[in-house]
Amino acid sequence: MNNYIDELSKDLKALNEQDRQDIIEFYTEYLEDGGFKTYDACLQELGSPRKVALKAMADRSTRASDETGPVNNNYRGNSKTDAKVIWIVLLAILSSPVTIPLALCIILFLVFIPAVVVLSILCALAISIFFIFASAINLISISFISGLTMLGIGFVFIGILLLFIALIQLIIHWIRIFVSWIYRKSTSKGKTEGGND
Amino acid sequence: MAIKMSSELLDGCVLGILEHQDYYGYALTQRVQESADVSKSTMYPVLRRLKKNQWLTTYDKPYHGRNRRYYRITQSGKDKLVGIKKEWNQFQAGINNMLGSGEQDE
Secondary structure: OHHHHHHHHHOOOOOOHHHHHHHHHHHHHHHHHHOOOHHHHHHHHHHOOHHHHHHHHHHHHHOOOOOOOOOOOOOOOOOHHHHHHHHHHHHHHHHOOHHHHHHHHHHHHHHOOOOHHHHHHHHHHHHHHHHHHHHHHOOOOOHHHHHHHHHHHHHHHHHHHHHHHHHHHHHHHHHHHHHHHHHHHOOHHHHOOOOOO | OOOOOOOHHHHHHHHHHHHOOOHHHHHHHHHHHOOOOOOHHHHHHHHHHHHHHHEEEEEEEOOOEEEEEEEOOOOHHHHHHHHHHHHHHHHHHHHHHHHHHOOOOO
């Protein structure tokens, strides 16, 4: 049983200490109450620790993004948590063999292609800004007015870069909602009616 | 079984069980499994969700040198249960209306 709990604890690394503790306590008590002493008995009862962990984590994440959830007003600019949610849900989907083609499509369209596009644009913007400022410094000694203009253009580009980053955060947030939705559909645990989805 | 339990309904089932008496995790899971084919690993997320919505509270009771965590329904949990029951009755009536009710009338 201890091995099982240890393994579960390892699979819960992505969570904060308190959430992990909560899950560990629940399952430790559960296995003790059920008298499941050996690793195999635990496995038989609950399935793999990984499955248990993913279920505990993925459910928490998709639930947290429900419109009805009372504690979800800390979205803004929180793309680190968004990224984590997407990652966990992807793992959960991947862990089921039936959904592998679906998962591959999702990874391809939602992660790799946008990531490449976004990185290229970011690099292009950063390089442009660097060269615009470099030429602005050169120009200022030759023609003060042209130098200032160049400097202004540089600041405009910085503005564009910031707007772009904000846009990316927004898009990641939408993707997160979409992935959560896919996850709920694919586990068919979601509501059977249109309901309030 | 082809018909799946929705999470809303599972919430209702757990609240319905807790309305009669408090349960600890393992016993509650057993109790649910008596009546429905629900994966054992879904119980934790359900209980967590119910607690987060303050439809139940927990308390610890010592048992053989360790603690057992008991789950108790709250007043807002009872209110929620009334709502789910009502929705379920409507849903059930609608489905029965199409399927033909339990009676052998053919």
